[in-house]
Amino acid sequence: MSQRNIAVPDQAADLDPxxxxxxxxxxxxxxxxxxxxxxxxxxxxRGPVRFTExxxxxxxxxxxMLTLTLRNLERDGLLKRTVYPTVPPKVEYEATPMAKExxxxxxxxxxxxxxxxxxxxxxxxxxxxxxxx
Numbered sequence: 001m002s003q004r005n006i007a008v009p010d011q012a013a014d015l016d017p018x019x020x021x022x023x024x025x026x027x028x029x030x031x032x033x034x035x036x037x038x039x040x041x042x043x044x045x046r047g048p049v050r051f052t053e054x055x056x057x058x059x060x061x062x063x064x065m066l067t068l069t070l071r072n073l074e075r076d077g078l079l080k081r082t083v084y085p086t087v088p089p090k091v092e093y094e095a096t097p098m099a100k101e102x103x104x105x106x107x108x109x110x111x112x113x114x115x116x117x118x119x120x121x122x123x124x125x126x127x128x129x130x131x132x133x
Contacts, residue, residue, distance in 0.1 A: 028076055036061050036069045038106055041095060044079055045103045048092040078102070 031037055039058040043049050049057075055066055070093060073079040078099040084090040095103070 031072055031076060032078075032102065032106075034069070036065055037073060038110070040066075040069055040073065040093075041078065041099055041102065041106060042110075044093050044095040045100055048082070048094045050090070050092055054093065073099075 032041070036058060039061075040054055043054055043057050051066070051070075054070075055061065055063065058066065061069075070079060070081070074081050074093075077096055080094050080096050082092045082094070084092070
């Protein structure tokens with residue numbers, strides 16, 4: 001894989017400290033609530049997990065998106081990456097204590113979504129029926 005377009009950007013580098021602090025909070029919330037992050041974090045809190053295991057367990061994610069998301073989660077201190085000196089190299093990802101604390105909130109969110117899945121589906125049908133006219 002090419003190393004282009006997979007770097008983790010530092011977009012807040014030129015901001016004043018107050019704005020940078022606010023941006024950091026929003027960036028982390030956006031990262032954690034992103035399309036792939038929750039699935040990756042849920043897998044990593046169960047114990048060390050390898051790239052290919054994550055690729056299989058997070059349905060629909062591409063190798064490139066998995067790489068980007070892993071790097072961003074590692075950058076934010078939510079994942080720890082360990083490389084073992086074997087041939088081929090063995091790499092494992094594990095949730096940090098900070099991510100394990102976040103796990104409770106994520107499982108609560110997942111539980112909420114599962115409990116209200118049907119109600120949300122019905123609300124969407126009702127809304128779409130009213131706006132179609």
